[in-house]
Amino acid sequence: MFESLFISLQLALVTTLILLCIAIPLAYVLAFKSFAGRTVLEVIVALPLVLPPTVLGYYVLLMIAPNSMLGSAWQNLFDSSLAFSFSGMVLASILYSLPFAVQPIQQAFRALPKQWLELGKNQGMNIKQVFRHIILPASKGGVLVASALAFAHTMGEFGVVLMVGGSIPGETKVASIALFEMVEMQQQSDASMLALILLAVSFVMLSLVYSINRKPMLAAS
Amino acid sequence: MKHALHFQAQFGNLLLDAQATFDDEIIVISGENGAGKTSLLRCIAGLEKATGSVQMGQTIWLDSVADFILPTEQRNIGFVYSEAVLLPWLSVEKNIKLGVKNGSGFQKIIADLELAPLMQRKPAMLSSGEAQRVALARAMYRQPSLLLLDEPFSAQAPEIRNRLRHVLKAWQKDFHTPILLVSHDTEEAKSLANQHWHMREGKLLVKVKGMLKNKVVNDE
Numbered sequence: 001m002f003e004s005l006f007i008s009l010q011l012a013l014v015t016t017l018i019l020l021c022i023a024i025p026l027a028y029v030l031a032f033k034s035f036a037g038r039t040v041l042e043v044i045v046a047l048p049l050v051l052p053p054t055v056l057g058y059y060v061l062l063m064i065a066p067n068s069m070l071g072s073a074w075q076n077l078f079d080s081s082l083a084f085s086f087s088g089m090v091l092a093s094i095l096y097s098l099p100f101a102v103q104p105i106q107q108a109f110r111a112l113p114k115q116w117l118e119l120g121k122n123q124g125m126n127i128k129q130v131f132r133h134i135i136l137p138a139s140k141g142g143v144l145v146a147s148a149l150a151f152a153h154t155m156g157e158f159g160v161v162l163m164v165g166g167s168i169p170g171e172t173k174v175a176s177i178a179l180f181e182m183v184e185m186q187q188q189s190d191a192s193m194l195a196l197i198l199l200a201v202s203f204v205m206l207s208l209v210y211s212i213n214r215k216p217m218l219a220a221s
Numbered sequence: 222m223k224h225a226l227h228f229q230a231q232f233g234n235l236l237l238d239a240q241a242t243f244d245d246e247i248i249v250i251s252g253e254n255g256a257g258k259t260s261l262l263r264c265i266a267g268l269e270k271a272t273g274s275v276q277m278g279q280t281i282w283l284d285s286v287a288d289f290i291l292p293t294e295q296r297n298i299g300f301v302y303s304e305a306v307l308l309p310w311l312s313v314e315k316n317i318k319l320g321v322k323n324g325s326g327f328q329k330i331i332a333d334l335e336l337a338p339l340m341q342r343k344p345a346m347l348s349s350g351e352a353q354r355v356a357l358a359r360a361m362y363r364q365p366s367l368l369l370l371d372e373p374f375s376a377q378a379p380e381i382r383n384r385l386r387h388v389l390k391a392w393q394k395d396f397h398t399p400i401l402l403v404s405h406d407t408e409e410a411k412s413l414a415n416q417h418w419h420m421r422e423g424k425l426l427v428k429v430k431g432m433l434k435n436k437v438v439n440d441e
Contacts, residue, residue, distance in 0.1 A: 120294070123294075124321075132317070133320070
């Protein structure tokens with residue numbers, strides 16, 4: 001049981017960290033740039049919100065299958081299969097939780113007072129400096145919310161990780177899948193314990209999100 | 222040094238038309254609300270699109286014929302808005318030093334503007350007058366080649382206002398930085414202005430000996 005929980009936590013942590021590196025630039029582009037294909041990009045980012053997880057899992061499987069481009073490159077590079085591996089689950093989780101990471105940051109960027117951005121220019125700061133010293137610190141709350149949501153959402157996924165990971169004990173069997181198998185095998189006490197832990201993790205993460213959102217000027221503290 | 226503005230800009234129904242030259246001096250700009258005073262400053266700062274030319278000394282900031290626009294961050298301006306824009310998570314000191322690599326005379330500026338005891342405060346703990354002085358200090362500290370002030374003393378008590386005018390005047394003498402100052406205060410105009418501009422429905426009119434002159438000034 002704790003093995004599966006540990007895998008879940010590990011997956012959520014790795015996914016969240018990688019997601020932040022992707023979500024921040026993506027949110028920046030979506031918040032501040034206008035370009036052809038913007039709407040398409042926004043739709044793609046939001047797609048995992050409505051897509052059945054099995055559909056997403058199916059496409060990720062196709063993408064990382066040993067005979068696919070990505071799958072075979074991975075095979076050559078690391079001499080292991082990307083499908084039914086932890087790394088494969090990370091990839092799938094990144095796609096699955098992408099909107100939860102991008103949207104809060106994008107909203108935080110959009111909510112920035114225009115004068116703050118002008119202030120940076122007036123003070124002779126280039127776009128990199130404005131980002132580092134004004135945009136990012138001012139959006140700290142949004143980044144925290146994004147991290148908490150991405151983490152909680154990854155902890156809670158089921159269909160995608162089952163499709164892509166294959167529920168290999170000690171490798172890709174995460175807590176949510178372990179719970180399902182416990183119920184199937186009528187391991188009542190283990191199941192209720194694991195369910196309670198998952199509930200607690202989600203509760204804590206969402207409490208964090210709501211308390212951050214209640215302080216719109218978190219950055220000011 | 223000689224500086225020259227020859228540009229136009231459209232803001233809804235208002236056509237901003239600026240034709241003027243100035244030296245390293247203080248220019249007070251008056252005019253009714255909506256006459257384009259703030260827009261004039263924003264165009265000069267490069268924050269709004271304008272067509273024509275802006276030349277500061279030897280440096281060209283805008284030359285529409287050559288399709289050249291110097292970005293705001295490279296114009297080395299100090300810009301104080303009528304409502305102070307401070308970053309709430311930074312102390313007063315860090316707000317003043319924001320983005321500045323080679324500032325000068327920090328101690329003198331904060332002493333002159335009566336900000337010394339406030340250095341470690343956050344903007345939320347400042348009165349509007351104090352916040353406005355912090356914004357002014359920030360613009361002065363970076364040693365701009367042009368200082369743009371949009372009603373910079375509007376939130377100050379009358380007795381401080383007078384002191385601040387002297388500070389500004391002395392600072393201008395020391396650094397020879399041209400200052401464009403928007404003000405509704407006729408007394409302010411009298412005590413500060415080397416030149417007086419008046420904005421009327423978007424048109425920049427140069428006031429000479431109390432008379433408005435719609436002159437088109439050539440550079441040389």
